[in-house]
Amino acid sequence: MRLCRTHERIFLQNPGRWLLPVLLFFLLSAGDICGEVGRFADNRDGTVTDRLTGLMWTKDADPAADSYDWFRALDAVSRFNEAGYCGYNDWRIPNVNELASLIDRGRYAPALPAGHPFRNIHVWYWTGTTTADYSNHAWRIYSFLGHIDYGHKYYMFNHVWPVRTAGDASFVIPKTGQQVFYYKGDDGFLRKGRGLPKERFADNGDGTVTDRVSGLMWTKSADLPLGRKDWVKAGEFIARLNAEGYCGYRDWRLPEVADLRTLIDYAGEDPVLPEHHPFSHVDSGIYWSSEPNVQDPRYVWCVDLKNSRVDCYNKLNHRQYVWPVRGGG
Incomplete structure (x- = not known):
């Protein structure tokens, strides 16, 4: 195996x-x-x-x-x-x-x-x-x-x-x-592909939301730091969450591009999340992933929840939103 x-x-x-x-x-x-x-x-x-x-x-x-x-x-x-x-x-x-x-x-x-x-x-x-x-x-x-x-x-x-x-x-x-x-x-x-259930998200009542489709658990607030950070400070913020055991967990991480993309509804706009989602503080803007650009590691992949674009930004010179996730990868 x-x-x-x-x-x-x-x-x-x-x-x-x-x-x-x-x-x-x-x-x-x-x-x-x-x-x-x-x-x-x-x-x-x-x-x-x-x-x-x-x-x-x-x-x-x-x-x-x-x-x-x-x-x-x-x-x-x-x-x-x-x-x-x-x-x-x-x-x-x-x-x-x-x-x-x-x-x-x-x-x-x-x-x-x-x-x-x-x-x-x-x-x-x-x-x-x-x-x-x-x-x-x-x-x-x-x-x-x-x-x-x-x-x-x-x-x-x-x-x-x-x-x-x-x-x-x-x-x-x-x-x-x-x-x-x-x-x-x-x-x-x-309209090719597998349909998704309407009752997709479970609000756990403790500051977290579980996506029954992807199996990922997200913080209910999509802007927990209340503002944008550079990528290094975003990682430090995640480390603090784990040190504190935020919501009872110590394995929070920055999402991968694929994690963020599971949330996207291409019929939606600004933000591009499914209708009736339970998240709060979803910003119409760009979110960091955990993945550096392998061609130029000074840049990191990001997903724009205003319109679903996937692009790279400098990890020190740009400030983007941070949405912690756990599970999956």
Whole structure:
């Protein structure tokens, strides 16, 4: 048995409980999937199956051989389906959660798991998910490092990496929450992924909230320090919480990017949290993660809860919000 790890949190259903979190940690026996070696199956037909998520990707990460505006990118995928690309006619542009499932911010150039079989990888890729606050923008992912940012649908040109659901694989990646569709084949039109329960959060009545979907426990206050701090001082604040045994626990930590992203509802805006969440003092701003940028460790990954962007900021020169979490990683 050995422990295998990647970096984006996904979800598997467990009857008798709410959706059980899997922080992409698995204990696996020989011959099973192991994160960075056996995660991907090269089907030798121009496709690659991700055994972890059940998604099938084109092995060529740029089968359209060009960059397009968002609408033409969706049209390009429609042409793949008309042609039966690699024997399938149900390709789609991935939604933001699907494409993010490939990202490993512990690596760069590209930020994909070691040993992946993909080729012809480019930098910026469209997703089918429209931004909630500006309907003329859509989310895109920077595969070189792992940024998640938005681009204008008409005026920005990005590459296309088609995906489909392999066989009868269950959806293990949650829906983005997007309800409105803007073009045939986009995220709002397809709404792929596993649905999430309405009774998702448990207010424990002691200053903490448990997310029944991810299994993570958060402080109920999303701004416990009552103000922004640089990354070093954020770590010192977490250390003080643990020394004091805040709410009876001594294992608080800064969240990983994947932890913060589990809270995002892409139909929401400012803040981008699910409706009826029980948290208090949720700031419309940027939150520190625990993850340095591996290309330049002076910078640390952050998640913006105003609009869900994932970007890097200098750990000493920038001050961001701090939201302690425990469990998971």
